[in-house]
Amino acid sequence: MSSDTTQTPDYRDTVFLPETEFPMRAGLPQREPDWLARWEKIGVYDRLREKKAPDGGKRPPFVLHDGPPYANGHLHIGHALNKVLKDMVVRSQQMMGHDSRYVPGWDCHGLPIEWKIEEQYRAKGLNKDEVDTVAFRQECRAFAAGWIDVQREEFKRLGVTGKWDAPYLTMDYHAEAVIAGEFMKFLMNGTLYQGSKPVMWSPVEKTALAEAEVEYHDHTSHTIWVPFKVIDGGLPGAQAMIWTTTPWTIPQNRAVAFNPTIEYGLYEVTGRPDESNVVVGATYLLADKLAGGVFAAAKLAEGMYRRLRAVSAEELGALTLAHPFRGIEGANGEWDYDVPMLPGDHVTDDAGTGFVHTAPSHGDDDYQMGVKFGLPMTWNVEADGSYRADLPIFGGQAILTPEGKEGPANVSVIKQLAYAGALFAKGKLKHSYPHSWRSKAPLIYRNTPQWFVAIDRTLDDGMTTYGDTIRKRALTSINQLVQWTPATGRNRLHSMIEARPDWVLSRQRAWGVPLTCFVKKGARPDAPDFLLRNPEVNARIVAAFEAEGADVWYVQGFKERVLEGIVNPSDYEQVMDVLDVWFDSGSTHAFVLRDRPDGAEDGIADLYLEGTDQHRGWFHSSMLQACGTKGRAPYRGVLTHGFTLDEKGMKMSKSLGNTVAPQAVIDEYGADILRLWVAQSDYTVDLRIGKEILKGVADSYRRLRNTLRFILGALKDFDPAERLPVDEMPELERWVLHRLAGLDTVVREGYAKYDFQGVFTELFTFATSDLSAFYFDIRKDALYCDRPDSLRRRASRTVLDLLFQRLTTWLAPILVFTMEEVWLCRSPGEGSSVHLVDFPETPATWRDEALAAKWDGVRAARRVVTGALEVQRTAKVIGASLEAAPVVHVADTAILAALKSLDFAETCITSGLQLTGDDAPQEAFRLPDVPGVGVVFERAPGEKCLRCWQILPDVGTHKHPGTCKRCNEALG
Structure with missing residues (x-):
């Protein structure tokens, strides 16, 4: 028996295959919390604040001021988008050489939290109005504090860096003192006034709302066509026809408006269908363009009416009308006043009748007409959305119920018009209508005494560089001082500021910073001494708030405490309204940017970053507030992002079941995948997210992770002594360095203009196409099989080391956890972190355009x-x-x-x-x-080399069996 002892040589152990502990499977959901704990332990954020510039001096500051989220619930995907974008800005600016500060904050006052506490009261059968105000406010404070702790941990889990151990809160005593102080600057500069004008009012929440608190939804309204009889000025027997979608405002009518540029006619009814109540022979004033549609609404076909003649603007302006309820039974003369016909530019012939029913207490255009022509205001509607109890016929009837549903008022008015013979036609109309963004209930315009800041009143405060009114300063800031990303943000805020009315500051609620002012008893609001303007009183209020918080305003005897010795307290009444919560957040620049040591040296942020809805919210209120107290915008840059939608482009809602919770994404994929979704998206438009999209993001992540894993494996045991100077490298390595030099510019410019999608796209393409599919593919052979001291292998490892330094840092602002993991594979020191280093300087001499052009041809x-x-x-x-x-x-x-x-x-x-x-x-x-x-x-x-697998003619002719010349020499 014999055996063949010849064996094929096994050279596997002689090949330099990549080795790394960096796993192919990331395991992010399980591992990310460990990195968070590590960053907290080594104090990364605070260590960055101590970092010096290369010359030993101070690093230039970059301050992103946090728009405060509301402390009342778990985070949604929009919160995650917003905070991740902020974090990518902060981290990239830091790594480009700035002292990049981020103080997170929370909005704590206002209706949403108060509403939650009231819900708890209602569930227990308690009445909020019977509870002591200070006790109620303390419950609101505790509620907000609880959610701040929850949200803080949720934000941190996203990998967001910041001063989490000392955030700013609008309910901190110092913040409340500053907010009051900022309010009193408007008191002292003469822009604060009490006015009676219609504001958006929520009968459900019983308070005025700011524009930012209003959203529009489809709503079906009653529509009515109502004739007003001419009683003087010519055209006897004629009736001016109005159309409205708010029948409940008819009892408040004080005028009818027309537009002198519209062509009007006098029309006569010549016939009618049997079921119609229209009187044959009746004559109506109508805009010629709209007459056919009006008669059609009353089921009158062509041939049942005719145009008698044209009516001039002069004729219309001379008319006096009667209210449709004039002389009706049970009215006790309530509506027996004359109704003037008045010219108004807001009247159009696009819809309606060409005449506009004008109720100055219930619409902004109507109010402006009232101011211009001295029309009286009415006080017929109570805070709960019902008519005043003593209003004839309709007293006590609700326009909207406490649940936000339609009350009986509209139908009652319609029926009364029919009884009075003043209902020409009626119908229903589905249209966009204002709703509260909190209760989701419809709103009404309601005339109430409110406190306003006049934005066109000349300011005598010495800050006239950018204008002498709040509006002028705001528009100048928008046009000259602020960089907008995207640029369209400028136009949006500009148009809003340009057209907006005075700022309504007051809210009839309990949880907020009070309007810290006193009014003289018996004085008219337009009297010079109506408001107490006293610097010493103001100083006492601020000191009290600083020490005890804003709750002290509601403590018995506080008025006497701050007025005693200055004026007679019994001569003044204390205002008990609270400030619009947008004033709170609009004032944050003062107690964060101005007052904190980690704020901004000049009190102006480099960037405000929020969703596009904040053009009417935080960007807007901050602009108005700062222009009144600082003389300019509190920011140099504004970045806006879109909303989050599901994969089909639908708005997310719990009822549709298409919401994506950040925590669910983190639990399945890890926070880095959520961050990568943000980086891969175009945030300037609405962003889609869902299971399939996240799978695609995860696939991109895996491909990138494999590139980084190869680099780490190929750099095993890399010794700096291996490095080769650039001029000794092969062309292929010099081409990679050329690409790095170009990318350095792209990355820095991209991060500087907040183009995270552009940065990631460039780096991902480079990593997966230029490196994995090209450079690595070619150089694997040299890395695995060349002698350790070969020029090719040393050059490649030198380049891989340079790639490592740049890819890990360039990607660190986006993939905060993964890049830390990659970094620690080569720099495992106890205090080491990729987030403590800057982007490395990349020599411009690496650029070689001629070489790049050559290699374009080669590829x-x-x-x-x-x-x-x-x-x-x-x-x-x-x-x-x-x-x-x-x-x-x-x-x-x-x-x-x-x-x-x-x-x-x-x-x-x-x-x-x-x-x-x-x-x-x-x-x-x-x-x-x-x-x-x-x-x-x-x-x-030839034959296949058993070591490198190349097929060459010389294989088998060397000392080591089955090897080529290169492998034989490598084996020694």
Whole structure:
């Protein structure tokens, strides 16, 4: 019996395969909390504040001022988008050399929290109005504090860096003192006044609302056509027709408006259907363009009416009308006043009748007409949305119920108009209508005494650089002082500021900073001494708030405490309204940017960053507030992002079941995948998110992770002594360095303009296409099989080290956890962190445009070779490209020379390759987009090297069996 003892040599242990502890599977949901704990332990954020510039001096500050979220619930995906964007700004600015500060904050006062406490009261059968105000406010404070703790941990879990151990809260005593102080600046500069004018009013919440608290939804309204009889001024017997979608406002009518530029006519009814109540022979005033539609609403066909003649603006302006309820039974003369016909530019002939029913207490255009022509205001509607109890016929009837549903008022008015013979037609209309963004209930315009800031009143405060009124300063700031991202944000805020009315500051609620002012008893609001303006009183209030918080305003005897010795307390009444919560958040620049040591040296933020809805919210209120107290905008830059939608582009809602909770994404994928979704999205428009989108994001992440894993593995045991100077490197490595130099500019410019999508796209393409699919593919052979001291291997490892330094830092603002993991694989020190370093400086001398142009041609020719080999691989002629030694025909002599100047076989990962300028034969493989290059497949001659797998003629002729010359030498 005999046996063959000949064995094939096994060279696996002699090959330098990548080795790394960096796992292919990320396990982010389980591992990210450990990195969070580590950052907290080593104090990354505070250590960054101590960091100096390269020259030892102070780093230039960059301050992103946090728009405060509301402390009343778990985070939604919009919160996550917002905070991640902020974090990417803060981190990238820090790594570009700034002292990049981020103080997170919370909005704590206001209706949402008060509403929650009231809900708890209602559930217990308690009445809020019977509870002591201070006790109620303390419950609100505790509620907000509880949610702040919850949200803080949820924000931190997203990997957001910031001063989490000392955030700002609008309910902190110092904040409340500053808010009061900022309010009193308006008191002292003369812009604060008490006015009676219609404001958006929520009968459900029993308070005025700011524009930012209003959202629009479809709503079905009653529509009525109502004739007002002419009683004086000509056109006897005629009736001016109005149309309205708010029948409940008819009892408050004080005028009818027309537009002198519209063509009007006098129309007579000549016939009617049997079921119609319209009087044949009746005459109506109508805009000519709208007359047909009006008669159609009353079921009058053409031929049942005729135009008698044109009516001029002069004739209309001379008319006096009667209210449709004039002289009706039970009215006790309530509506027996004259109704003037008045000209108004707001009247159009786009819809309606060409005449507008005017109730100055219930609409802004109506109010302006009232001011202009001295129309009386009415006080018929109570805070709960019902008519005053003593209003004839309609007393006590609700326009809207406490639940936000329609009350009986509209139908009662319609019926009364019918009884009075003043209902020409009626119908229903579905249209966009204002609702409260909290209770979701419809709103009404209601005339109430409120406190306003006049935005067009001249300010005598010495801050006239950018204008002498709040509006002028705001518009100048928008146009000259602020950088808008995207640029369209400028137009949006500009148009809002340009057209907005005075700012309503007061709310009839309990949880907020009070309007810290006193009014003289018996004085008219327009009297010079109506408001107490006394610096010493103001100082006492601020000091009390600083020490005891705003609750002290509601403590018995506080008025006497701050007025005693200055004025007679019994001469003044204390205002008990609270400030609009937007004034709170609009004032944050004062107690954060101005007052905190980690604020902004000049009290102006480099960036405000919020959703696009904040053009009417925080951007807006901060602008108005600061223009009144600082003389300019409190920010140099504003970035706005869109809303989050589901994968189909639908708005998210719990009822549709299409919401995506940040915590659910984190639990399944990890926070870095959520952050990568933000970076891959165009935040300037609405962003979609869902299961399929997140799967795509996770796939991108895996591809990028594999690139980084290769770098780490190939750099095992890298010794800085291996490094090669650039001028000794092969062209391929110098091409990579050229790409890095270009990317350095792209990354810095991209981060500077907050183009995270652009930055990530460039880096991802580079990592997966230029590196994994090209450079790594080519250099694997040298890295695995060359001698450790070979020039190719040293050059490649030098470049890999430079790649590591740049990719980890460039991507760190986006993938905060993953880049920390990558960094610690090579810098595992106890206090080490990628987030403590800056982007490395990349020499401009690495750029080599001529070399890049050459390698563009090389890569194009390589694609033709790769395509030709893929045909053979698909046909199962070969299994790997190393089995080939193709003939490459190149028509262009310059490209041919370029390819001959390097090892093109190595570039194409073939064992051999022949270059020729001969014409390519008919059967050669070609690519349409690479003219002049043809490839003819040939098998590589020789045997397969058992170590590097190249097929070469010299394999088997060396000392070490089954090796090529290169591998034989590597084995020694």
